[in-house]
Amino acid sequence: MLALFTYLYYHFAMAKIITVQKGTKDILPTEMDSWHFIEDAANRVFSRAGFKEIRTPIFEATELFARGVGDTTDIVNKEMYTFEKSERSLTLRPENTAGVVRSYIENGMHRLPAPVKLWYKGPMFRYERPQAGRQRQFHQVGMEMFGIAQPTADVEAISLAVSYLNEIGLNDLDVEINSLGCPTCREEYKTKLKAILKPYLQDLCPDCQKRYEKNPLRLLDCKVEDCKAIYEKPEVKEVITSEFICPECHDHFEAVKKYLDVLGIKYSVNKLLVRGLDYYNRTVFEIKSNNLGSQNAVCGGGRYDSLVRNLGGEDTPAVGFAMGMERLISLLPAREAQKLDAYVVSTNQEEAIKLVGDMRKSGLSVDFDMTNKKFTKQLEKASKVARFAVILGEDEIQNGTVSVKNLANSEQISAKREELGSLIK
Ligand code: ATP
Ligand code: MG
Numbered sequence: 001m002l003a004l005f006t007y008l009y010y011h012f013a014m015a016k017i018i019t020v021q022k023g024t025k026d027i028l029p030t031e032m033d034s035w036h037f038i039e040d041a042a043n044r045v046f047s048r049a050g051f052k053e054i055r056t057p058i059f060e061a062t063e064l065f066a067r068g069v070g071d072t073t074d075i076v077n078k079e080m081y082t083f084e085k086s087e088r089s090l091t092l093r094p095e096n097t098a099g100v101v102r103s104y105i106e107n108g109m110h111r112l113p114a115p116v117k118l119w120y121k122g123p124m125f126r127y128e129r130p131q132a133g134r135q136r137q138f139h140q141v142g143m144e145m146f147g148i149a150q151p152t153a154d155v156e157a158i159s160l161a162v163s164y165l166n167e168i169g170l171n172d173l174d175v176e177i178n179s180l181g182c183p184t185c186r187e188e189y190k191t192k193l194k195a196i197l198k199p200y201l202q203d204l205c206p207d208c209q210k211r212y213e214k215n216p217l218r219l220l221d222c223k224v225e226d227c228k229a230i231y232e233k234p235e236v237k238e239v240i241t242s243e244f245i246c247p248e249c250h251d252h253f254e255a256v257k258k259y260l261d262v263l264g265i266k267y268s269v270n271k272l273l274v275r276g277l278d279y280y281n282r283t284v285f286e287i288k289s290n291n292l293g294s295q296n297a298v299c300g301g302g303r304y305d306s307l308v309r310n311l312g313g314e315d316t317p318a319v320g321f322a323m324g325m326e327r328l329i330s331l332l333p334a335r336e337a338q339k340l341d342a343y344v345v346s347t348n349q350e351e352a353i354k355l356v357g358d359m360r361k362s363g364l365s366v367d368f369d370m371t372n373k374k375f376t377k378q379l380e381k382a383s384k385v386a387r388f389a390v391i392l393g394e395d396e397i398q399n400g401t402v403s404v405k406n407l408a409n410s411e412q413i414s415a416k417r418e419e420l421g422s423l424i425k
Contacts, residue, residue, distance in 0.1 A: 070278025
């Protein structure tokens with residue numbers, strides 16, 4: 001009996017706990033340099049364009065996403081992490097546009113001079129099938145700009161995305177754009193689309209059958225082969241690719257294209273690009289990489305002029321984008337681990353610990369051996385982890401100096417302690 005109890009205790013109490021499978025991941029110290037690299041670049045690039053960072057809560061009222069993302073979307077229908085607490089329905093944010101818009105309204109940012117330019121980074125949560133390039137907790141960096149209806153804002157967004165990607169060394173990417181028109185011209189297009197697809201209704205996938213009623217534009221986004229085949233039929237394709245946007249939307253789109261040309265940003269128009277979220281109007285865009293396999297989009301964005309009003313604010317035009325940070329990192333070359341500036345080598349621990357403290361205060365990254373190993377062992381360790389060994393033998397302690405060994409070329413010089421900062425930097 002006791003043996004059984006002991007067995008059960010150790011088996012269950014001590015069972016190893018691992019990350020939630022599937023779709024979540026540790027970001028380990030070995031990867032952190034890449035994360036800091038893309039995060040620092042975001043701060044630089046967005047700041048240069050006058051954007052301020054905003055951080056909104058990771059969970060919000062479920063209603064925010066139902067209204068803000070749209071209840072005909074996959075995100076709201078299938079992918080949200082929703083839970084009850086004190087009889088309130090809460091949801092882990094699946095994206096950050098709705099949260100930023102809520103904050104913009106709640107904090108009265110419409111009273112600030114337009115444009116209000118915000119950027120963010122952080123984790124998002126979607127319950128979808130994990131696969132290469134798709135996790136359940138992933139990270140996005142993105143921006144939202146409020147108050148500008150002119151096409152210059154659409155182009156600012158696209159060019160900022162491209163600048164950021166270039167800044168982190170990604171140059172070989174395809175920019176795709178499309179115009180979804182406005183609610184008025186889109187309505188006519190939807191009617192035509194439904195008419196031409198009516199005979200095929202029973203052949204569409206169950207999702208598309210629902211989309212047909214609720215949000216026919218999203219039909220074009222379907223990844224199911226049988227549906228895609230139907231959308232390739234000549235008479236269907238003719239409607240899909242027809243020029244449906246009204247003259248105002250047309251002029252807006254032409255201006256976007258003209259400015260992109262002026263900036264030398266290469267793009268292609270993809271008539272099937274409708275984006276997953278309900279709130280877009282006029283310009284939508286995606287940036288794709290050929291080196292990512294089937295989950296090839298690194299950036300998605302567009303104009304969303306009705307969202308602020310839909311979430312209870314004043315009529316405010318807006319445009320934004322979001323990028324998947326894991327996908328960005330997977331496109332970067334692996335970064336070499338950063339070495340420490342210096343490793344203090346000494347068998348006098350009292351002196352070593354003091355010197356290490358002083359050097360860290362002066363801004364250097366420094367470590368030392370806490371177990372007082374043999375001098376040669378310490379030197380070996382230094383050459384693995386640092387650029388310089390700072391040697392503190394009895395002679396040096398006596399005359400108040402240190403020996404500094406450049407571990408790349410083994411050159412060694414004697415120096416005063418107060419010179420260490422400038423010498424090593
Ligand atoms: P997809 O068509 O790939 O599902 P989406 O339209 O759902 O994309 P958005 O909501 O526009 O994606 O998000 C913007 C970017 O965030 C995507 O282009 C992608 O890089 C990244 N992203 C979206 N979902 C995930 C996920 N589950 N795991 C990792 N990255 C993601
Ligand atoms: Mg998705």
